[in-house]
Amino acid sequence: MRALAVVLAAAWVLTGLGGVAAAGPGALDLESAARRLAAPATQKGALGELTASSDPAVERLLRALKDGALYVWKGRLVILGDDAGLTDVAGRPLLDAQGQPAQLGSGQEAVALDESHFGVVQRILERFEVLGKDPAKRQSAAFKLGTSGDPSAIPVLARAIEGETNRDVRAALEDALAKLRLRAPDPADRLGAVKQLGRRASEAAVPQLQALLAEETDPAVRAAARTALQDIDRFVAQRNIVGYLFNGISLAAVLLIMSLGLAVTFGLMGIINMAHGEMLMLGSYTAYVVQEIFAARFPAYADSYFFVALPLAFLVAGLVGFALEWGVIRFLYGRPLETLIVTWGVGMILQQGARLYFGDQTSVNSPTWFRGGVEVLTGLIFPWSRIFIVGLALVALGALWLLLYRSYAGLKVRAVMQNRAMAACLGVSTRRVDAVTFALGTALAGVAGCALALIGTVDPEVGKTYIVDSFMVVVLGGVGKLVGTVVAAVCIGLSNKLIEPAIGGTAAAVYAKVAVLVIVIWFLQWRPTGLFAQRGRAATETA
Amino acid sequence: MSAWSRREFLRGSLVAGTGLAAGIGFPKILTAQGKEPIKVGILHSLSGTMAISEAPIKEVVLMAIGEINKAGGVLGRKVEPVIEDPASNWDLFAEKSKKLLLQDKVAAVFGCWTSVSRKSVLPVFEKNNGLLFYPVQYEGEECSKNVIYTGATINQQATPGIDYLMSAEGGGKKKFYLLGSDYVYPRTTNKILRLYLTKVKKVPESAIAEEYTPFHHQDYQTIVGKIKSFSAAGDAAVINTINGDSNVPFFKELANQGVTADKTPTMSYSFAEVELQTLDVKPLVGHLASWNYFMSLKTPDNLKWVKAYKEWCKGHSIPDKQCVTDDPMMHAYIHVHLWAKAVQKAESTDVEKVLKALEGLEIPSPVGKYKVDEKNHHTWKPVYIGKIREDGQFDVVWKTKSWVRPAPWSEVTYPGRDCDWSNGGKGSFDVVGGKRMWLSDKS
Numbered sequence: 001m002r003a004l005a006v007v008l009a010a011a012w013v014l015t016g017l018g019g020v021a022a023a024g025p026g027a028l029d030l031e032s033a034a035r036r037l038a039a040p041a042t043q044k045g046a047l048g049e050l051t052a053s054s055d056p057a058v059e060r061l062l063r064a065l066k067d068g069a070l071y072v073w074k075g076r077l078v079i080l081g082d083d084a085g086l087t088d089v090a091g092r093p094l095l096d097a098q099g100q101p102a103q104l105g106s107g108q109e110a111v112a113l114d115e116s117h118f119g120v121v122q123r124i125l126e127r128f129e130v131l132g133k134d135p136a137k138r139q140s141a142a143f144k145l146g147t148s149g150d151p152s153a154i155p156v157l158a159r160a161i162e163g164e165t166n167r168d169v170r171a172a173l174e175d176a177l178a179k180l181r182l183r184a185p186d187p188a189d190r191l192g193a194v195k196q197l198g199r200r201a202s203e204a205a206v207p208q209l210q211a212l213l214a215e216e217t218d219p220a221v222r223a224a225a226r227t228a229l230q231d232i233d234r235f236v237a238q239r240n241i242v243g244y245l246f247n248g249i250s251l252a253a254v255l256l257i258m259s260l261g262l263a264v265t266f267g268l269m270g271i272i273n274m275a276h277g278e279m280l281m282l283g284s285y286t287a288y289v290v291q292e293i294f295a296a297r298f299p300a301y302a303d304s305y306f307f308v309a310l311p312l313a314f315l316v317a318g319l320v321g322f323a324l325e326w327g328v329i330r331f332l333y334g335r336p337l338e339t340l341i342v343t344w345g346v347g348m349i350l351q352q353g354a355r356l357y358f359g360d361q362t363s364v365n366s367p368t369w370f371r372g373g374v375e376v377l378t379g380l381i382f383p384w385s386r387i388f389i390v391g392l393a394l395v396a397l398g399a400l401w402l403l404l405y406r407s408y409a410g411l412k413v414r415a416v417m418q419n420r421a422m423a424a425c426l427g428v429s430t431r432r433v434d435a436v437t438f439a440l441g442t443a444l445a446g447v448a449g450c451a452l453a454l455i456g457t458v459d460p461e462v463g464k465t466y467i468v469d470s471f472m473v474v475v476l477g478g479v480g481k482l483v484g485t486v487v488a489a490v491c492i493g494l495s496n497k498l499i500e501p502a503i504g505g506t507a508a509a510v511y512a513k514v515a516v517l518v519i520v521i522w523f524l525q526w527r528p529t530g531l532f533a534q535r536g537r538a539a540t541e542t543a
Numbered sequence: 544m545s546a547w548s549r550r551e552f553l554r555g556s557l558v559a560g561t562g563l564a565a566g567i568g569f570p571k572i573l574t575a576q577g578k579e580p581i582k583v584g585i586l587h588s589l590s591g592t593m594a595i596s597e598a599p600i601k602e603v604v605l606m607a608i609g610e611i612n613k614a615g616g617v618l619g620r621k622v623e624p625v626i627e628d629p630a631s632n633w634d635l636f637a638e639k640s641k642k643l644l645l646q647d648k649v650a651a652v653f654g655c656w657t658s659v660s661r662k663s664v665l666p667v668f669e670k671n672n673g674l675l676f677y678p679v680q681y682e683g684e685e686c687s688k689n690v691i692y693t694g695a696t697i698n699q700q701a702t703p704g705i706d707y708l709m710s711a712e713g714g715g716k717k718k719f720y721l722l723g724s725d726y727v728y729p730r731t732t733n734k735i736l737r738l739y740l741t742k743v744k745k746v747p748e749s750a751i752a753e754e755y756t757p758f759h760h761q762d763y764q765t766i767v768g769k770i771k772s773f774s775a776a777g778d779a780a781v782i783n784t785i786n787g788d789s790n791v792p793f794f795k796e797l798a799n800q801g802v803t804a805d806k807t808p809t810m811s812y813s814f815a816e817v818e819l820q821t822l823d824v825k826p827l828v829g830h831l832a833s834w835n836y837f838m839s840l841k842t843p844d845n846l847k848w849v850k851a852y853k854e855w856c857k858g859h860s861i862p863d864k865q866c867v868t869d870d871p872m873m874h875a876y877i878h879v880h881l882w883a884k885a886v887q888k889a890e891s892t893d894v895e896k897v898l899k900a901l902e903g904l905e906i907p908s909p910v911g912k913y914k915v916d917e918k919n920h921h922t923w924k925p926v927y928i929g930k931i932r933e934d935g936q937f938d939v940v941w942k943t944k945s946w947v948r949p950a951p952w953s954e955v956t957y958p959g960r961d962c963d964w965s966n967g968g969k970g971s972f973d974v975v976g977g978k979r980m981w982l983s984d985k986s
Contacts, residue, residue, distance in 0.1 A: 119711035140805045147777050203775040236772070247764040254762075359595065363791050363823040371825075373799050379775065383799030386764075455795055456761045457788040461592075465759050500765045507725060509756045509766065 030057055034077050034089040037065060038111045047120050051152065059128040061089055065113050066121050073108040080104060123148055127156045130173070131163075138164075139172045143204070146176025154180050175200065179208050187218040194221060198228025201235035203379055239377045244498055250386040252493025253393040254455075256486060257448040258466050259473040260396055263485040264441035267474050268404075268417050271329060271438065272340045275347035276470055277463025279442040282320055283313035283449025284458040285354060287364050303367040310450050317446025322439040329438065330431070347463060355460040364453040385454040392451050396444060401482060403440075413437050417480075476520050478530030487531055492516055580623035581616075581892055583608070583882075584643035586654025586664070591631025592787070597656050599817055600678060600875045601626065603868070604653045606855045607879035617886045625649055633663045640664040644673045650892035651676060651882050653875060658682060658727050665690070674894045676882060678875035680812070680834075682731035686951045686962035686971045689894070691901060692921045693874040693881070695835050697735050698950045701782075703926040704810045704833035705736065707941050708780045709744060713928075714808065716780040718750040720770050722793075723784035725755040732784055732812065738955040750779075760789045763796040771800060774807040781809040790814060794826040804829030810928075815869035819935040827931045834870040835924040836910050837937045845909035848876070867935070868909075874922075877908045881915065902965050914946065919962040921949030 036046035050058050064070040064079040071078050078086045078094060086094040086102045094102040113121060126148075129141035142160070145153045157177045164170040174196070181193035194212070197205040206229065213225045258280065265273045273279075287309040294305035324346060332339045366385055373383035404410040415423040416433045424430050449462075456462070473492060477484030500512035524530070585604050587597035608622050616622055625647045629635040636655065643649045644667065651674040655661040658681055668675050668689040675687075680695035707713040719740060723729025733753055740746040752773055754766060773779050785793055790811075797809070809830040816838050819827070838849060849868055856866035881904060886892050889900035903917040914923040923946040929937025952960040952971065959974045969981040 115710070115712070119715065122711065140803070143777055143806065203772065204777060207776045207778070240768070240772075243768055244765075247768070250764065251762060359821070362821055365823045365825060366795070371798065372801065375801070379771065381799070381801045383796070385795075385799060455792055457759075457791040459788050461759070462788075465761055497765060501769070506753045507755045509754075509760060509762075510725065513757075 030055070030061070030089055031077075033058075034061055034070075037061070038070070038072060038077055040112070040114060043114055043117060044120075047117055047124070051120075051124055053124075054128075054131075056128075057090055059125065060091055062121050062125055065111060066118070066125065068110050068113075070111040071104065071108040072111060073104065077111070078102075078104075078108075123150060123153070127153060130156060130160045135166045135169050138166070139169045142169065142172040142176045146172075146179040147204075147208075149180070149183065149208075151180055151183055171200075175202050175205065178202075179205055182208050182212050187221055190216070190218070190221045191224055194224045194228050198224070198231045201232050201378060203232060203236055206232060235378075239380050240501070242377060243380050244501055245494070246382055246386075248494035248497035249490075250390060250493070251497050252490040253386075253390040254452065255469055255473050255493055256489035257389065257393040257396060257451060258445075259470040259485055259489065260393075260400060261441040261443070261445035261448065262470045262474050263477070263482060264400070264444065265438055266471070267477075267480050267482070267485065268413070269434070269437060269441070270336070270479070271333075272336050272343065273329075273441075274340055274344035274467065275324065275350065275463075276442075276445055277465070277467035278347040278350040279317045279321060279445035279463075280449035280452065280466050281350065281354060281458075281460070281463045282317045283446035283451075284364065284453040284462060285358060285362075285449075286313040286316045286446065287450045287453045288358070288362050288458050291364055303369065306367050306370075306450075306454075310447060313446040313450035314443045315446075317449070318439045318443030321442025321445075322435060324442070325435045325438040330434065333434075351460045351463065358460070362458050364458055366454050370454055383455075389451050389455070392447070396447060397482075397486065400444065404482065409436075472517075472520055476523065476530055478532035478534065480534045481530075481532040484530055484532035491531075492520070495519065578620055580621040581618070581886075582623050582625055582647055582649045583879075584640075584647065584649040584652035584654065585624050585626045586629060586636065586639055586643065586652050587656065588631040588660075589626075589628040593631040593656055593660075595821065596817060596871070599865075599869075599872055600653075600656070602855065602859065602861065603852065603872045603876040604879055606852065607876050611879070611883045617883045618890065618892075622883070629660070633657075633659045636660040637663045637667055640667045640673070640675075641671075644668070644671045650674070650886070650894075651897070653678070653879060653882075655679070656871070661685075661690075672894050674882075674897060676875075676878040678878060679871045682728050682735075683951045683953060684731065684956075686919055686921075686964075688898070688920070688964055688970055690920060691878065691881070691915065692949070692951070693878040694871060695924070695926070696921055696949045696951055697732060697953050699835060699924060699926055699947045700833050701732050701736055701812055702739050703943060703947065704782070704812065704831070704928065705739065705744065707831075707833070707928045708808070708810060710941075712941060714780070716778055716808075717746065718773060718779035719746065719752070720773050720779060720781045721751065721753045721784075722766065722770075722781055723755055724760075724786040724789065725757055726786070728813070729755065729784035729786075733782075735953045735956050736782065739953070742955050756785065756789060758786065758789070761792050763789075763793045767793075767796045767800050767802065770797070770807065771802055774802070777806050779807055781807065783809050783811040784813050785811075786813055787818075790818075791822055794830070795823070798826035804831075804930075815871065816867040816936060817865075817869045817872070819931065820865055820867055822935075824931065824933060824935045828933055830931050831928055831940075832931065832937060833926060833928050834937075835926060836868075836870045836873040837927055837929045837939055838868045839929070839932075839936045840909065840927070840939065842909060842911065844907060844911070848873075848909045873909055877906065877913055880906055881913075898964070912946075916949055918965045918968065919949060919951055920964055921951055923948060 033046055033050060036042035050062065060079065061070070069080040071080060077089050079089065081087060086104065088094060096102040126141040126144050129137050130145060132138055142157065145157060154177065157173055157180065161170065161173045161177065164173055178193040178196045181189050184190055184193070190212070194209065197209060209225050209229050213222065213229070216222045216225060261279065262273070262276050265271050265276070287306070290309040290312060291305045294302050328342055328346065329339060332342060370385045370388060373381040375381050404413060412423070412428050412433055416428060416430050420430055473488045474485055476492065477488035496512050496516045499515050500508050503511045505511070585601055587601045588594050589598050589601060605624060608624050611617060612621050625643060627639040627643060629639045640652060643652055653676045655664060655675070655677050656679050661677055661681070664675065665687055667673070669687060673689055675690045677690055677692050678694050680700050681692070683696045705719070708716040721733040721736060723733060737751055737753065740751055741748060752769070756766070770781060811830065811832045815832065815834060852868055853866055856863065881901065882897070884906055885897045885900040885904055888904070889896035891897070901915045903915060905912055905914045907913070910925055916923060925945070926943045926947055927939050928941040930940050932938055951962050960971060962971045964970060969983050971982040972979040973982070
């Protein structure tokens with residue numbers, strides 16, 4: 001790598017000094033190459049000569065040609081830079097008669113790149129990119145050179161591997177090299193490449209390996225290719241199962257966090273809150289508003305907005321829930337049908353309010369550290385945002401459990417829910433407990449909405465997509481049981497995500513949902529009280 | 544002379560095969576009305592789910608009408624817009640169009656966005672011989688006498704997108720994952736694209752995957768996983784016709800699972816600059832879209848138009864962030880001017896005469912010259928491929944060398960079928976044994 005750098009630097013200095021003619025034998029005459037590149041008749045030949053070049057001036061020239069920034073101007077070839085300044089083909093800035101940077105005026109003519117040569121230019125540029133500064137570009141260029149099937153890229157790749165320090169890029173370079181060596185004339189070379197690709201279980205190399213298998217005559221290489229393909233298949237199958245499980249757990253976490261609040265308001269209190277989806281929506285819009293405020297006022301801390309948004313969503317949804325309980329629901333205890341209709345109406349008011357105020361579509365930008373994910377197996381990435389939601393669901397669940405079952409406040413809540421009259425006799429203010437418990441449920445929904453904004457949309461009707469799933473989870477789990485909600489979320493999440501890939505056809509996502517719904521209905525027919533039914537006096541009390 | 548008797552009269556004259564009679568009848572109405580303004584209808588959803596896309600269309604139509612009036616109107620008469628809001632409700636579209644045609648007696652209607660809304664007003668326009676200008680790209684397989692389709696047909700947006708992806712510039716893609724929302728536009732588009740890929744481009748069936756998700760679908764984990772496997776070798780692209788909000792979770796999931804635009808580009812056909820302003824653009828950067836117009840085009844005409852629209856926004860308190868132009872807006876703006884020019888040329892607002900004047904009519908537009916086809920009521924236009932930028936605009940990476948002819952009936956799904964309304968043509972026809980078989984005669 002160091003030797004290469006010296007060579008590159010030397011080439012740079014030479015061209016920079018305009019010493020093209022002074023360079024030793026074998027050096028490229030940039031001016032004349034560029035001139036031939038500009039003429040349609042000689043373009044192809046000129047490209048052929050430039051293929052093996054490592055001169056940065058050639059990269060600049062070809063990039064300009066590809067981007068349409070190469071012009072014939074006043075009888076010479078010039079490159080138009082991004083800053084609208086002009087340089088000659090060697091990269092020296094051009095000045096006009098007044099000594100000011102020259103500008104393109106009129107009379108210039110863009111040099112056209114013949115469409116059929118586009119691929120060639122692209123290949124040559126990738127050779128430069130694979131030695132460039134940006135690791136992402138190096139990796140992508142390596143991949144493209146590997147799939148190009150052009151063995152003349154082998155020396156460049158070999159050179160790039162020597163100097164590569166980034167682990168991912170190095171792996172990509174080695175894969176690319178192995179793919180190109182599949183076409184090497186020496187069977188031993190091919191065998192080595194096949195074995196390497198098999199060992200890495202490189203899914204990306206499957207088409208090349210299959211092509212090799214179709215033409216290969218050497219029995220050892222054939223056998224190795226077949227084994228390699230089997231290895232890759234097995235790896236992909238295993239990896240997919242891990243992927244499906246993660247998808248299922250991630251969906252389970254989404255369902256759990258969505259329905260925790262409902263497990264409190266509907267499960268414990270027995271209130272059919274049709275505005276539950278809108279409470280999630282409030283959380284999502286809180287995230288959006290906080291993000292916009294941060295973007296406008298504190299752009300330097302824009303990424304931290306989420307940590308403000310999360311507790312704020314809890315507060316906002318909690319307060320709205322408190323107001324809802326105080327203003328409406330408390331008059332309707334024991335009248336589930338009226339509660340259903342009234343809360344549905346409140347949900348519609350909130351929807352239309354959001355539509356009037358925010359418009360129809362907005363979206364929340366994930367903080368930068370939630371973008372991307374962690375690669376657990378080759379080709380399998382767990383997105384950070386989903387991992388975060390799994391974590392948040394667990395934290396929220398733990399906190400709720402501690403609050404309900406390990407705190408004095410929780411004891412009062414459970415007392416009121418199980419036997420209201422007795423609790424009141426013992427001096428518990430049932431009114432206050434009702435209000436606070438309902439607010440807690442909606443506040444949890446707010447947190448969920450805030451978190452789900454990371455992976456989904458924020459729009460006035462987003463609540464509709466949540467409410468059905470939430471009720472399904474709580475009802476399947478068994479009303480009144482926290483553990484039931486958890487188990488139901490996991491069951492629905494996993495079965496949905498295991499069924500979906502198993503269904504072929506063009507609408508697997510729909511059919512998977514239908515299948516899950518059918519299973520749930522069938523299960524509730526069989527056990528109407530859900531997975532974990534309440535027993536004893538509490539059951540008769542809430543029923 | 545009442546409108547009803549005039550229409551009866553027109554129909555009679557059509558049966559007699561003499562359009563001339565209608566011509567004699569018309570000037571009477573004109574003199575009767577004198578210098579009264581010419582009414583035109585605007586039928587776009589200003590509320591409900593489609594408002595986000597359709598409200599800006601109303602703005603540019605009003606802007607174009609304002610320009611026409613400033614230049615002295617049409618036939619010396621002012622143009623007066625009648626605005627109706629069908630509120631994203633398909634039944635309301637039909638009702639409101641009936642009101643515009645029968646009660647307001649508008650000379651033309653500029654309206655509709657979704658195919659459902661167009662299909663719902665179509666019988667109204669055909670029965671009452673109205674004139675509808677439709678500005679949005681659509682799935683084709685339609686060619687009404689009473690509609691001028693200024694948006695793209697499949698061969699003016701969708702198939703050029705495939706051509707680009709398969710070219711060396713587009714990465715020489717060989718496999719295609721067709722992903723869309725489950726309704727008529729994606730299903731029809733993908734049906735045509737599948738045939739185009741297999742028949743014209745010789746792509747094997749095994750290299751095409753097709754998948755649909757319901758509206759408002761949120762969980763794209765499994766689908767993105769499939770796309771990742773499908774595109775592992777780096778030779779695949781996604782053709783995206785997902786509608787509206789579901790694009791957000793889809794692109795977020797793509798980015799999070801490490802599917803890059805560089806290796807596996809997504810070509811989208813159903814969102815443009817207006818919709819991009821409302822999305823989190825970061826996960827979309829580098830992905831592609833195919834349209835007949837981009838706001839970022841550096842043509843003098845476009846720079847002028849964008850500037851004029853920015854002025855319009857200021858005067859109508861539209862926030863700067865939402866003040867962008869896009870493909871359907873450009874078509875809507877141009878078709879108002881097309882109508883005005885046709886009326887001027889026909890010296891009448893009579894639908895038959897205006898339709899006649901529209902045949903082959905050319906006007907300048909932000910994308911250069913713009914022409915109505917001589918026969919099939921669609922328009923000729925260039926096709927651009929754009930790459931999404933951080934600011935929700937597009938870098939133009941490719942364009943067709945010339946105008947693309949509109950083909951309402953795709954060659955791959957209906958070989959030999961075309962449409963002709965000129966010179967007594969009766970719309971869509973099949974060629975059977977060298978002779979035209981009109982579809983309207985069959986039924």
